[in-house]
Amino acid sequence: MKRIAFFLSNRSCPHRCIYCDQRAITGEMHIPSPLEVAGILQKFNQPVELCFFGGSFTCFKLEDQRCYLDTIKNAPQGSTVRFSTHPLCINEEVLDLLNYYPISMIELGVSSLNNEVLAFCGRGYDNQKVIQAMRMVISRGFALGAQLMIGLPFQNEESSLEDVDKISEISGEHITTLRIYPCLVLRNTYLEELYKKGLYRPLGIEEAADWSGKTLYRALNKGLKVQRIGLQETESLSASVIAGPHHPALGEMAKSHSLAITLTSKIKQGPWQIARNQISLIKGHNCYGLRVLSLMAGLAEEQTLQRIEFV
Template sequence: MTKAMKKQPFFLPFGGCRGRCVFCNQRAITGVDEVPSPQFVSSILKNLTEPVEVCYFGGSFCRFTFEKIKEYLDAVVNDAPKGSRIRFSTYPGDLQNKKLRSMVLSYPIACVELGIQSLDSEVLSLCRRETDPVAILENMVVLRDENVPLSVQLMIGLPGQTVSSSIYDINKIAEIKGESEWQFRLYPCLVIENTELYEMMNSGEYTPLTVDEAVKWGGRVIDVATSLGFTPIRAGLQESEMLASQVRGGPHHPALGELMFSESIIRKLIRLNPKGPWVLPSSNMSKFTGHRGYGLNRLAELTSMPEKEVAEKLTFFPAH
């Protein structure tokens, strides 16, 4: 098995963004105040000895000027150890521009992460995002046809969003994905200090999800995404003291991602074999026993069986 390349992240808070999405406060999420310059990036990369995956996160990478994007990409090619690759997150649709796309794809790109969040134009409008899902999807077709390695980011619990709209979104994206191997990230909508969403919550215009609602919603989306061939690489935001100090509402829980994955596995088990027995690799055991036995309780609830019976029907075998 190929060893995963170490990641070297650089957070570019709001870098390239044309506006502020109502839920977003990159500074609070990343703890980074200023956008580091390409020169700063170079100075860090020059000191590395092993190839890395350089990640530009926290903004809309392809919305910097053409020259600036090139400078960030050149920093990797010129100053990171040979064999290093690049991952960046960007606003979907921006790589529709052929000149920009050709330039970006001439670099060693490990993955382009598209911050789609939702394909529902009503939701996008309430979030103050650009509202043309058709343009997003058309760009994905172009990127797929050019074999660009993609990761799609979706959110749950956005203003005006429903579980069925999320499920519709992931199905719609899967139609384009076809047989391609795309990654998938799922983030809950949290209410963070200094965002418009915080004001919307305070005025009663927005009601955030509870942890329980987010686990069930997220687990369902992950289950569907996995069954459609996406590789989930993250669910939930990276927990940090900074984030914890800035959250004012919503499903904030340090193990939210783990709980969503538990829910998704349970849904898959029931989908494949509604009444058991079920056999799973032992690496999944904590998803049933951890967090006060969430997994076992939930499996019992969804199958209407006593917990003892559910536990007897569940077998773990050592993972190879």
């Protein structure tokens, strides 16, 4: 289904998280009104997924939420709505309202389930609050999306893997979808100040690919879906990144890392069979996948290549 995204940049966020500036990420300065959204939706003749991203949708006043949700009536029959929101604004009243609409997914900005990380980043909740919000979304039968971050201050790989385990445990039979966003230092954020004072060290690109790759591998093995790794590239994002793992192929590199774990955990030193359509995961991006696989297998790169059959 075609996805039509509207960015409600930072609207109604209960706090400003130390790393965030949605206007810089999306380049959208204007917050569209429900009337504008409705006008755009009228132009489609096939069902669409209407998305509201970049703000805290369920933190809007209920009446405002209703106005935005009602715009779906202007879209073709069968269209659905998805949005991102803040865990502090999930409650029974909000879920009662959402029940009247064809919601395809509620994406919660989780960031981390580590309390030290959450407190430092100014998220405004502790892990119990976000766990409760996830449980409520699932128990009311909505599809849950969880947006996780990596490389945040005080965060480490171990805590990300624990986050994945916890989300999998909460999800049970329910399929939760993750997005994994490596932390970037954006202009005009508090994180920029910390970085400039030498108090925050952002991840390097391969470091971020390793960490997201391990997180991806764990998530897939725990029955979760991973929809995206890394922020959507925009001109505005490129212009706003001061430092951090900003790379258009980060998601592919994470997949390479995850593939290397899969292969070596089955047969430590090969031989391995890899589907032809995955060649780029081994040979792409300066042979990042090959290097990681060689390191994990304890082989020289040439030896590793000899033990791979592309089928």
